[in-house]
Amino acid sequence: MAEAGRQQRPAGRWLAPLLAVSVFFAGWEAAVRFWDIPPYLLPGPLLVLQTLYDNFGSLAGSWWVTVRITLTALALATFGGVALAGAFALSRWLEWSLTPFAVVLQVTPIIAVAPLIMILTDSASATVLICAWIVAFFPVLANTLAGLRSADAGLVELFRLYRASRWQTLRFLLLPTALPYFLSGLKVAGGLSLIGAVVAEFTAGAAGRNTGLASRILEAAFRTEIPKMFAALVLVSLTGVAIHLLFEALSRRLLRGWHGSEPR
Template identity: 35%
Template sequence: MTVKTVPTNAELVNESSKLKVMKGKQKFNLKYLGPILALVIFLSLWQFIPALLDIKPFILPKPTDVVAAAVKDWHLLWPAMQITIFESVIGFILSAVVGIGISVLLASSRVLEISLYPYAVILQTIPIVAIAPIIVIWFGSGFNSIVIISFLIGFFPIVSNTLMGLNSVDKNMGDLFKLYNASKWQTMVKLRIPAAMPFIMSGLKVSCTLAIIGSITGEYIAGIGGGKGGLGYAITVAAVQLKTPYLFACAIAGALFGIVFYLIVSLVSRLVLKSWHESAMEAEK
Protein backbone atom coordinates (compact mmCIF):
# COMPACT_ATOMS: atom_id res chain seq x y z
CA MET A 1 0.00 0.00 0.00
CA THR A 2 1.45 3.34 -1.08
CA VAL A 3 1.23 6.39 1.12
CA LYS A 4 0.56 9.72 -0.62
CA THR A 5 2.71 12.56 0.64
CA VAL A 6 1.23 16.02 1.06
CA PRO A 7 3.37 18.69 -0.65
CA THR A 8 4.89 21.27 1.64
CA ASN A 9 4.39 25.02 1.27
CA ALA A 10 7.89 25.39 -0.18
CA GLU A 11 7.13 22.79 -2.84
CA LEU A 12 3.84 24.51 -3.71
CA VAL A 13 5.62 27.86 -4.04
CA ASN A 14 8.28 26.23 -6.22
CA GLU A 15 5.64 24.69 -8.52
CA SER A 16 3.83 28.02 -8.72
CA SER A 17 7.07 29.75 -9.70
CA LYS A 18 7.71 27.15 -12.41
CA LEU A 19 4.21 27.67 -13.82
CA LYS A 20 4.74 31.44 -13.90
CA VAL A 21 8.07 31.01 -15.72
CA MET A 22 6.45 28.69 -18.27
CA LYS A 23 3.58 31.13 -18.84
CA GLY A 24 6.10 33.96 -19.19
CA LYS A 25 8.02 32.02 -21.84
CA GLN A 26 4.80 31.25 -23.73
CA LYS A 27 3.82 34.92 -23.69
CA PHE A 28 7.31 35.89 -24.90
CA ASN A 29 7.10 33.39 -27.75
CA LEU A 30 3.65 34.57 -28.82
CA LYS A 31 4.56 38.24 -28.49
CA TYR A 32 7.89 38.28 -30.34
CA LEU A 33 8.24 35.09 -32.39
CA GLY A 34 5.33 35.85 -34.73
CA PRO A 35 6.40 39.41 -35.66
CA ILE A 36 10.05 38.35 -36.06
CA LEU A 37 9.08 35.46 -38.33
CA ALA A 38 6.81 37.72 -40.42
CA LEU A 39 9.64 40.27 -40.79
CA VAL A 40 12.11 37.59 -41.92
CA ILE A 41 9.66 36.28 -44.53
CA PHE A 42 8.89 39.81 -45.77
CA LEU A 43 12.57 40.77 -46.11
CA SER A 44 13.36 37.47 -47.84
CA LEU A 45 10.62 38.01 -50.42
CA TRP A 46 11.67 41.62 -50.88
CA GLN A 47 15.28 40.55 -51.43
CA PHE A 48 14.67 37.76 -53.94
CA ILE A 49 11.63 38.87 -55.97
CA PRO A 50 13.36 41.91 -57.59
CA ALA A 51 16.36 39.70 -58.39
CA LEU A 52 14.16 36.97 -59.92
CA LEU A 53 12.13 39.44 -61.97
CA ASP A 54 15.18 41.55 -62.87
CA ILE A 55 13.63 44.74 -61.47
CA LYS A 56 16.05 47.66 -61.59
CA PRO A 57 17.10 49.26 -58.28
CA PHE A 58 15.74 52.67 -59.28
CA ILE A 59 12.26 51.06 -59.52
CA LEU A 60 12.36 48.66 -56.56
CA PRO A 61 15.65 48.39 -54.65
CA LYS A 62 16.44 45.30 -52.63
CA PRO A 63 17.00 45.57 -48.86
CA THR A 64 20.73 45.21 -49.46
CA ASP A 65 20.60 48.17 -51.87
CA VAL A 66 18.78 50.25 -49.24
CA VAL A 67 21.34 49.37 -46.56
CA ALA A 68 24.21 50.16 -48.96
CA ALA A 69 22.64 53.54 -49.80
CA ALA A 70 22.15 54.34 -46.11
CA VAL A 71 25.79 53.52 -45.36
CA LYS A 72 27.08 55.42 -48.38
CA ASP A 73 25.05 58.57 -47.66
CA TRP A 74 25.08 58.31 -43.87
CA HIS A 75 26.73 61.72 -43.69
CA LEU A 76 23.54 63.13 -45.24
CA LEU A 77 20.99 60.79 -43.63
CA TRP A 78 22.02 61.24 -40.01
CA PRO A 79 21.86 65.08 -39.98
CA ALA A 80 18.47 64.93 -41.75
CA MET A 81 17.21 62.49 -39.09
CA GLN A 82 18.41 64.75 -36.28
CA ILE A 83 16.60 67.74 -37.76
CA THR A 84 13.34 65.81 -38.19
CA ILE A 85 13.58 64.35 -34.68
CA PHE A 86 14.08 67.80 -33.16
CA GLU A 87 11.19 69.33 -35.13
CA SER A 88 8.88 66.43 -34.28
CA VAL A 89 9.64 66.52 -30.56
CA ILE A 90 9.08 70.28 -30.37
CA GLY A 91 5.84 70.00 -32.36
CA PHE A 92 4.67 67.14 -30.13
CA ILE A 93 5.45 69.01 -26.90
CA LEU A 94 3.56 72.06 -28.17
CA SER A 95 0.61 69.85 -29.14
CA ALA A 96 0.58 68.24 -25.70
CA VAL A 97 0.86 71.45 -23.69
CA VAL A 98 -1.56 73.53 -25.76
CA GLY A 99 -3.97 70.64 -26.40
CA ILE A 100 -4.28 69.62 -22.75
CA GLY A 101 -4.52 73.27 -21.65
CA ILE A 102 -7.31 74.06 -24.11
CA SER A 103 -9.13 70.84 -23.19
CA VAL A 104 -9.11 71.78 -19.50
CA LEU A 105 -10.38 75.24 -20.41
CA LEU A 106 -13.21 73.85 -22.57
CA ALA A 107 -14.17 71.22 -20.00
CA SER A 108 -14.41 73.87 -17.25
CA SER A 109 -17.18 75.70 -19.12
CA ARG A 110 -19.98 74.10 -21.10
CA VAL A 111 -20.54 77.37 -22.95
CA LEU A 112 -16.90 77.50 -24.09
CA GLU A 113 -16.98 73.85 -25.16
CA ILE A 114 -20.13 74.31 -27.26
CA SER A 115 -18.78 77.54 -28.76
CA LEU A 116 -15.17 76.60 -29.56
CA TYR A 117 -14.89 72.83 -29.97
CA PRO A 118 -16.60 72.77 -33.43
CA TYR A 119 -13.84 75.07 -34.73
CA ALA A 120 -11.19 72.63 -33.51
CA VAL A 121 -12.98 69.93 -35.53
CA ILE A 122 -13.11 72.21 -38.59
CA LEU A 123 -9.39 72.96 -38.26
CA GLN A 124 -8.68 69.22 -38.26
CA THR A 125 -10.75 68.61 -41.40
CA ILE A 126 -8.82 71.15 -43.48
CA PRO A 127 -6.05 69.35 -45.44
CA ILE A 128 -2.68 70.37 -44.07
CA VAL A 129 -1.30 70.77 -47.61
CA ALA A 130 -3.92 73.48 -48.15
CA ILE A 131 -2.93 75.61 -45.16
CA ALA A 132 0.82 74.83 -45.20
CA PRO A 133 1.58 77.43 -47.92
CA ILE A 134 -0.25 80.05 -45.82
CA ILE A 135 1.86 79.11 -42.81
CA VAL A 136 5.01 79.47 -44.92
CA ILE A 137 3.89 82.93 -46.06
CA TRP A 138 3.24 83.99 -42.47
CA PHE A 139 6.26 82.43 -40.75
CA GLY A 140 8.75 81.87 -43.58
CA SER A 141 10.47 78.68 -44.74
CA GLY A 142 12.32 76.50 -42.31
CA PHE A 143 12.06 75.48 -38.69
CA ASN A 144 9.19 77.71 -37.49
CA SER A 145 6.75 76.71 -40.22
CA ILE A 146 7.63 73.01 -39.95
CA VAL A 147 7.08 72.97 -36.18
CA ILE A 148 3.72 74.75 -36.56
CA ILE A 149 2.59 72.21 -39.18
CA SER A 150 3.68 69.37 -36.91
CA PHE A 151 1.82 71.00 -34.02
CA LEU A 152 -1.40 71.40 -36.02
CA ILE A 153 -1.47 67.75 -37.10
CA GLY A 154 -0.83 66.42 -33.58
CA PHE A 155 -3.08 68.92 -31.79
CA PHE A 156 -6.60 67.57 -32.39
CA PRO A 157 -6.15 63.96 -31.12
CA ILE A 158 -4.96 65.32 -27.77
CA VAL A 159 -7.85 67.78 -27.51
CA SER A 160 -10.40 65.17 -28.53
CA ASN A 161 -9.16 62.44 -26.17
CA THR A 162 -8.51 64.74 -23.23
CA LEU A 163 -11.91 66.41 -23.49
CA MET A 164 -13.61 63.02 -23.68
CA GLY A 165 -11.76 61.90 -20.55
CA LEU A 166 -12.55 65.07 -18.62
CA ASN A 167 -16.25 64.68 -19.47
CA SER A 168 -16.35 60.96 -18.62
CA VAL A 169 -15.83 61.25 -14.88
CA ASP A 170 -17.98 58.96 -12.76
CA LYS A 171 -21.16 60.86 -11.77
CA ASN A 172 -21.13 59.49 -8.22
CA MET A 173 -17.60 60.79 -7.67
CA GLY A 174 -18.66 64.19 -9.01
CA ASP A 175 -21.60 64.26 -6.61
CA LEU A 176 -19.27 63.35 -3.76
CA PHE A 177 -17.02 66.33 -4.53
CA LYS A 178 -20.10 68.59 -4.66
CA LEU A 179 -21.23 67.20 -1.29
CA TYR A 180 -17.91 68.34 0.22
CA ASN A 181 -18.28 71.78 -1.42
CA ALA A 182 -15.21 71.34 -3.64
CA SER A 183 -14.59 74.22 -6.03
CA LYS A 184 -14.48 73.74 -9.81
CA TRP A 185 -10.70 74.01 -9.74
CA GLN A 186 -10.36 71.43 -6.95
CA THR A 187 -12.69 69.05 -8.79
CA MET A 188 -10.71 69.54 -12.00
CA VAL A 189 -7.29 68.99 -10.42
CA LYS A 190 -8.12 66.23 -7.94
CA LEU A 191 -10.82 64.31 -9.79
CA ARG A 192 -11.31 65.08 -13.48
CA ILE A 193 -7.67 65.31 -14.64
CA PRO A 194 -6.54 62.12 -12.81
CA ALA A 195 -9.61 60.27 -14.13
CA ALA A 196 -8.83 61.48 -17.65
CA MET A 197 -5.19 60.33 -17.62
CA PRO A 198 -5.82 57.11 -19.63
CA PHE A 199 -7.56 59.22 -22.31
CA ILE A 200 -4.75 61.79 -22.26
CA MET A 201 -2.13 59.08 -22.69
CA SER A 202 -4.07 57.59 -25.61
CA GLY A 203 -4.15 61.00 -27.26
CA LEU A 204 -0.42 61.45 -26.71
CA LYS A 205 0.33 58.07 -28.31
CA VAL A 206 -1.62 59.07 -31.41
CA SER A 207 -0.16 62.57 -31.50
CA CYS A 208 3.50 61.51 -31.25
CA THR A 209 3.30 59.58 -34.53
CA LEU A 210 1.29 62.32 -36.24
CA ALA A 211 3.90 64.88 -35.17
CA ILE A 212 6.50 63.01 -37.24
CA ILE A 213 4.18 62.91 -40.25
CA GLY A 214 3.59 66.64 -39.78
CA SER A 215 7.31 67.38 -39.67
CA ILE A 216 8.07 65.39 -42.81
CA THR A 217 5.07 66.94 -44.59
CA GLY A 218 6.22 70.39 -43.52
CA GLU A 219 9.71 69.69 -44.83
CA TYR A 220 8.27 68.92 -48.27
CA ILE A 221 6.72 72.39 -48.38
CA ALA A 222 8.81 74.56 -46.08
CA GLY A 223 12.09 72.65 -45.90
CA ILE A 224 15.39 74.28 -46.72
CA GLY A 225 18.57 72.75 -48.09
CA GLY A 226 22.20 73.50 -47.41
CA GLY A 227 22.52 70.74 -44.83
CA LYS A 228 19.54 72.11 -42.88
CA GLY A 229 16.83 69.96 -44.47
CA GLY A 230 15.17 67.06 -42.65
CA LEU A 231 13.97 63.70 -43.95
CA GLY A 232 11.15 65.28 -45.96
CA TYR A 233 13.59 67.46 -47.88
CA ALA A 234 15.98 64.50 -48.32
CA ILE A 235 13.14 62.36 -49.73
CA THR A 236 12.23 65.13 -52.18
CA VAL A 237 15.82 65.45 -53.41
CA ALA A 238 16.24 61.67 -53.68
CA ALA A 239 13.02 61.38 -55.72
CA VAL A 240 14.12 64.10 -58.14
CA GLN A 241 17.52 62.46 -58.61
CA LEU A 242 15.99 58.94 -58.89
CA LYS A 243 18.08 57.77 -55.92
CA THR A 244 15.39 55.26 -54.99
CA PRO A 245 17.49 53.18 -52.55
CA TYR A 246 18.35 56.33 -50.58
CA LEU A 247 14.69 57.39 -50.74
CA PHE A 248 13.72 54.06 -49.16
CA ALA A 249 16.43 54.54 -46.54
CA CYS A 250 14.99 57.94 -45.59
CA ALA A 251 11.46 56.57 -45.39
CA ILE A 252 12.54 53.61 -43.25
CA ALA A 253 14.53 55.94 -40.98
CA GLY A 254 11.38 58.02 -40.43
CA ALA A 255 9.36 54.87 -39.70
CA LEU A 256 11.93 53.61 -37.20
CA PHE A 257 11.94 56.95 -35.41
CA GLY A 258 8.12 56.81 -35.28
CA ILE A 259 8.24 53.36 -33.69
CA VAL A 260 10.83 54.44 -31.11
CA PHE A 261 8.90 57.63 -30.31
CA TYR A 262 5.67 55.65 -29.86
CA LEU A 263 7.40 53.11 -27.59
CA ILE A 264 8.83 55.91 -25.42
CA VAL A 265 5.40 57.53 -25.00
CA SER A 266 3.86 54.10 -24.30
CA LEU A 267 6.50 53.46 -21.64
CA VAL A 268 5.71 56.79 -19.99
CA SER A 269 2.02 55.90 -20.14
CA ARG A 270 2.62 52.58 -18.38
CA LEU A 271 4.75 54.24 -15.71
CA VAL A 272 2.02 56.81 -15.04
CA LEU A 273 -0.90 54.36 -15.04
CA LYS A 274 0.53 51.03 -13.89
CA SER A 275 -0.10 51.53 -10.17
CA TRP A 276 -3.83 52.19 -10.47
CA HIS A 277 -5.39 51.80 -13.92
CA GLU A 278 -6.62 48.43 -15.22
CA SER A 279 -5.29 48.83 -18.78
CA ALA A 280 -1.68 49.31 -17.64
CA MET A 281 -1.99 46.74 -14.85
CA GLU A 282 -3.19 44.08 -17.33
CA ALA A 283 -0.28 44.89 -19.67
CA GLU A 284 2.19 44.31 -16.84
CA LYS A 285 0.88 40.80 -16.15
Protein backbone atom coordinates (compact mmCIF):
# COMPACT_ATOMS: atom_id res chain seq x y z
CA MET A 1 0.00 0.00 0.00
CA ALA A 2 2.79 2.40 0.90
CA GLU A 3 4.60 1.64 -2.37
CA ALA A 4 1.40 2.26 -4.35
CA GLY A 5 0.89 5.58 -2.56
CA ARG A 6 4.44 6.66 -3.37
CA GLN A 7 3.93 5.75 -7.05
CA GLN A 8 0.65 7.67 -7.29
CA ARG A 9 1.94 10.89 -5.69
CA PRO A 10 4.37 11.87 -8.52
CA ALA A 11 1.67 11.32 -11.15
CA GLY A 12 -0.88 13.30 -9.17
CA ARG A 13 1.64 16.04 -8.52
CA TRP A 14 1.85 16.74 -12.26
CA LEU A 15 -1.64 15.71 -13.32
CA ALA A 16 -3.52 17.99 -10.91
CA PRO A 17 -1.88 21.29 -11.98
CA LEU A 18 -2.03 20.32 -15.67
CA LEU A 19 -5.73 19.59 -15.35
CA ALA A 20 -6.38 22.85 -13.50
CA VAL A 21 -4.46 24.90 -16.09
CA SER A 22 -6.25 23.15 -18.97
CA VAL A 23 -9.65 23.87 -17.44
CA PHE A 24 -8.69 27.52 -16.91
CA PHE A 25 -7.60 28.07 -20.52
CA ALA A 26 -10.57 26.14 -21.89
CA GLY A 27 -12.89 28.34 -19.84
CA TRP A 28 -11.07 31.45 -21.02
CA GLU A 29 -11.40 30.45 -24.67
CA ALA A 30 -15.05 29.50 -24.21
CA ALA A 31 -15.87 32.81 -22.50
CA VAL A 32 -14.20 34.84 -25.27
CA ARG A 33 -16.13 32.96 -27.95
CA PHE A 34 -19.46 32.90 -26.09
CA TRP A 35 -19.54 36.64 -25.35
CA ASP A 36 -17.80 37.49 -28.63
CA ILE A 37 -15.16 39.61 -26.88
CA PRO A 38 -13.06 41.52 -29.43
CA PRO A 39 -9.33 40.70 -29.51
CA TYR A 40 -8.35 44.29 -28.71
CA LEU A 41 -10.04 43.84 -25.33
CA LEU A 42 -9.26 40.23 -24.45
CA PRO A 43 -7.80 37.78 -26.97
CA GLY A 44 -8.44 34.10 -26.49
CA PRO A 45 -5.57 31.76 -25.59
CA LEU A 46 -5.57 30.19 -29.07
CA LEU A 47 -5.11 33.61 -30.70
CA VAL A 48 -2.36 34.44 -28.19
CA LEU A 49 -0.52 31.22 -29.03
CA GLN A 50 -0.91 31.88 -32.75
CA THR A 51 0.43 35.42 -32.28
CA LEU A 52 3.35 34.10 -30.26
CA TYR A 53 4.16 31.63 -33.03
CA ASP A 54 3.94 34.32 -35.73
CA ASN A 55 6.05 36.85 -33.80
CA PHE A 56 8.46 34.58 -32.00
CA GLY A 57 11.34 35.70 -34.20
CA SER A 58 10.91 39.33 -33.16
CA LEU A 59 10.26 38.45 -29.52
CA ALA A 60 13.07 35.94 -29.09
CA GLY A 61 15.81 38.59 -28.99
CA SER A 62 13.99 40.60 -26.33
CA TRP A 63 13.26 37.42 -24.39
CA TRP A 64 16.96 36.55 -24.32
CA VAL A 65 17.82 40.07 -23.09
CA THR A 66 15.36 39.64 -20.21
CA VAL A 67 16.65 36.15 -19.40
CA ARG A 68 20.28 37.29 -19.47
CA ILE A 69 19.62 40.21 -17.12
CA THR A 70 17.54 38.03 -14.82
CA LEU A 71 20.17 35.30 -14.52
CA THR A 72 23.01 37.80 -14.12
CA ALA A 73 21.17 39.66 -11.37
CA LEU A 74 20.29 36.37 -9.67
CA ALA A 75 23.91 35.18 -9.80
CA LEU A 76 25.17 38.45 -8.31
CA ALA A 77 22.45 38.39 -5.63
CA THR A 78 23.26 34.78 -4.76
CA PHE A 79 27.00 35.39 -4.49
CA GLY A 80 26.61 38.62 -2.54
CA GLY A 81 23.82 37.35 -0.28
CA VAL A 82 25.64 34.13 0.68
CA ALA A 83 28.97 35.91 1.23
CA LEU A 84 27.39 38.61 3.39
CA ALA A 85 25.32 36.08 5.35
CA GLY A 86 28.49 34.11 6.07
CA ALA A 87 30.23 37.28 7.23
CA PHE A 88 27.26 38.12 9.45
CA ALA A 89 27.37 34.63 10.97
CA LEU A 90 31.04 35.09 11.85
CA SER A 91 30.72 38.63 13.22
CA ARG A 92 27.76 40.03 15.14
CA TRP A 93 29.28 43.52 14.96
CA LEU A 94 29.36 43.36 11.19
CA GLU A 95 25.75 42.18 11.12
CA TRP A 96 24.58 44.99 13.40
CA SER A 97 26.47 47.54 11.30
CA LEU A 98 25.31 46.50 7.81
CA THR A 99 21.82 45.14 8.42
CA PRO A 100 20.19 48.61 8.22
CA PHE A 101 21.56 49.06 4.70
CA ALA A 102 20.22 45.66 3.61
CA VAL A 103 16.81 46.48 5.08
CA VAL A 104 16.72 49.83 3.28
CA LEU A 105 17.40 48.06 -0.02
CA GLN A 106 14.54 45.68 0.70
CA VAL A 107 11.86 48.16 1.77
CA THR A 108 12.52 50.91 -0.78
CA PRO A 109 10.14 50.55 -3.78
CA ILE A 110 12.10 49.67 -6.89
CA ILE A 111 9.91 51.99 -8.96
CA ALA A 112 11.15 54.90 -6.85
CA VAL A 113 14.79 53.85 -7.09
CA ALA A 114 14.98 53.14 -10.82
CA PRO A 115 14.91 56.80 -12.02
CA LEU A 116 17.72 57.69 -9.61
CA ILE A 117 19.83 54.75 -10.75
CA MET A 118 19.13 55.76 -14.35
CA ILE A 119 20.59 59.21 -13.65
CA LEU A 120 23.67 57.80 -11.90
CA THR A 121 24.47 55.11 -14.48
CA ASP A 122 23.22 56.80 -17.66
CA SER A 123 22.49 53.34 -19.05
CA ALA A 124 19.13 51.60 -19.28
CA SER A 125 20.69 48.12 -19.25
CA ALA A 126 22.74 48.88 -16.14
CA THR A 127 19.67 50.33 -14.45
CA VAL A 128 17.62 47.22 -15.13
CA LEU A 129 20.42 44.93 -13.91
CA ILE A 130 20.95 46.88 -10.68
CA CYS A 131 17.23 47.00 -9.94
CA ALA A 132 16.84 43.27 -10.53
CA TRP A 133 19.81 42.63 -8.25
CA ILE A 134 18.37 44.81 -5.47
CA VAL A 135 15.06 42.94 -5.56
CA ALA A 136 16.69 39.49 -5.50
CA PHE A 137 19.45 40.20 -2.97
CA PHE A 138 17.55 40.38 0.33
CA PRO A 139 15.70 37.00 0.15
CA VAL A 140 19.01 35.18 -0.36
CA LEU A 141 20.67 37.10 2.47
CA ALA A 142 17.78 36.76 4.93
CA ASN A 143 17.11 33.07 4.30
CA THR A 144 20.76 32.07 4.32
CA LEU A 145 21.40 33.98 7.53
CA ALA A 146 18.34 32.38 9.14
CA GLY A 147 19.73 28.99 8.18
CA LEU A 148 23.16 29.78 9.58
CA ARG A 149 21.52 30.86 12.86
CA SER A 150 19.42 27.69 13.10
CA ALA A 151 22.20 25.19 13.79
CA ASP A 152 21.58 22.87 16.73
CA ALA A 153 22.92 24.43 19.92
CA GLY A 154 24.31 21.10 21.10
CA LEU A 155 26.32 20.67 17.93
CA VAL A 156 27.61 24.23 18.19
CA GLU A 157 28.82 23.49 21.73
CA LEU A 158 30.41 20.25 20.51
CA PHE A 159 32.37 22.16 17.89
CA ARG A 160 33.51 24.60 20.56
CA LEU A 161 34.50 21.70 22.83
CA TYR A 162 36.74 20.33 20.09
CA ARG A 163 38.16 23.83 19.55
CA ALA A 164 37.00 24.11 15.97
CA SER A 165 37.82 27.41 14.33
CA ARG A 166 35.12 29.78 13.09
CA TRP A 167 35.80 28.75 9.51
CA GLN A 168 35.56 25.04 10.38
CA THR A 169 32.28 25.62 12.20
CA LEU A 170 30.96 27.58 9.26
CA ARG A 171 32.03 24.99 6.68
CA PHE A 172 31.12 21.74 8.44
CA LEU A 173 28.12 22.75 10.55
CA LEU A 174 26.52 26.06 9.65
CA LEU A 175 26.57 25.78 5.83
CA PRO A 176 24.97 22.28 5.68
CA THR A 177 22.33 23.45 8.16
CA ALA A 178 21.64 26.57 6.08
CA LEU A 179 21.32 24.73 2.74
CA PRO A 180 17.52 24.18 2.89
CA TYR A 181 17.00 27.82 3.88
CA PHE A 182 19.30 29.00 1.10
CA LEU A 183 17.43 26.97 -1.50
CA SER A 184 14.13 28.38 -0.25
CA GLY A 185 15.50 31.91 -0.60
CA LEU A 186 16.83 31.05 -4.06
CA LYS A 187 13.35 30.05 -5.23
CA VAL A 188 11.97 33.40 -4.08
CA ALA A 189 14.90 35.37 -5.49
CA GLY A 190 14.59 33.67 -8.89
CA GLY A 191 11.08 34.96 -9.41
CA LEU A 192 11.85 38.36 -7.92
CA SER A 193 14.86 38.89 -10.19
CA LEU A 194 12.60 38.39 -13.22
CA ILE A 195 9.98 40.74 -11.77
CA GLY A 196 12.65 43.30 -10.98
CA ALA A 197 14.05 43.15 -14.52
CA VAL A 198 10.63 43.67 -16.10
CA VAL A 199 9.45 46.39 -13.69
CA ALA A 200 12.75 48.27 -13.92
CA GLU A 201 12.57 48.27 -17.70
CA PHE A 202 9.03 49.64 -17.54
CA THR A 203 10.21 52.39 -15.20
CA ALA A 204 13.40 53.19 -17.10
CA GLY A 205 11.44 53.53 -20.33
CA ALA A 206 14.03 51.55 -22.27
CA ALA A 207 13.46 51.38 -26.00
CA GLY A 208 15.24 50.02 -29.05
CA ARG A 209 16.21 46.63 -30.45
CA ASN A 210 18.47 45.45 -27.61
CA THR A 211 15.80 45.71 -24.92
CA GLY A 212 13.77 43.17 -23.02
CA LEU A 213 10.22 41.92 -23.12
CA ALA A 214 8.93 44.87 -21.08
CA SER A 215 9.69 47.15 -24.02
CA ARG A 216 7.84 44.83 -26.39
CA ILE A 217 4.83 44.86 -24.05
CA LEU A 218 4.85 48.67 -23.96
CA GLU A 219 5.18 48.90 -27.74
CA ALA A 220 2.30 46.47 -28.27
CA ALA A 221 0.13 48.40 -25.81
CA PHE A 222 0.85 51.74 -27.52
CA ARG A 223 -0.04 50.22 -30.91
CA THR A 224 -3.13 48.45 -29.49
CA GLU A 225 -1.66 45.09 -30.53
CA ILE A 226 -3.21 43.34 -27.56
CA PRO A 227 -2.63 39.74 -28.77
CA LYS A 228 1.08 40.53 -29.19
CA MET A 229 1.16 42.08 -25.74
CA PHE A 230 -0.34 38.90 -24.30
CA ALA A 231 2.19 36.84 -26.27
CA ALA A 232 5.05 38.73 -24.63
CA LEU A 233 3.39 38.26 -21.25
CA VAL A 234 3.21 34.52 -21.92
CA LEU A 235 6.96 34.46 -22.54
CA VAL A 236 7.57 36.31 -19.25
CA SER A 237 5.31 33.89 -17.37
CA LEU A 238 6.87 30.80 -18.95
CA THR A 239 10.32 32.10 -18.03
CA GLY A 240 9.26 32.54 -14.42
CA VAL A 241 7.74 29.05 -14.34
CA ALA A 242 10.93 27.58 -15.82
CA ILE A 243 13.07 29.29 -13.17
CA HIS A 244 10.78 28.02 -10.42
CA LEU A 245 10.82 24.45 -11.74
CA LEU A 246 14.61 24.56 -12.09
CA PHE A 247 15.10 25.46 -8.45
CA GLU A 248 12.43 22.98 -7.34
CA ALA A 249 14.37 20.25 -9.12
CA LEU A 250 17.64 21.47 -7.60
CA SER A 251 16.09 21.46 -4.13
CA ARG A 252 14.81 17.91 -4.55
CA ARG A 253 18.20 16.81 -5.87
CA LEU A 254 20.16 18.26 -2.96
CA LEU A 255 17.77 17.63 -0.07
CA ARG A 256 15.98 14.39 -0.88
CA GLY A 257 16.91 11.58 1.45
CA TRP A 258 18.27 13.59 4.35
CA HIS A 259 15.99 16.62 4.96
CA GLY A 260 12.33 16.58 5.94
CA SER A 261 11.29 19.22 3.42
CA GLU A 262 11.96 16.77 0.57
CA PRO A 263 10.67 13.27 1.35
CA ARG A 264 12.30 10.17 -0.09
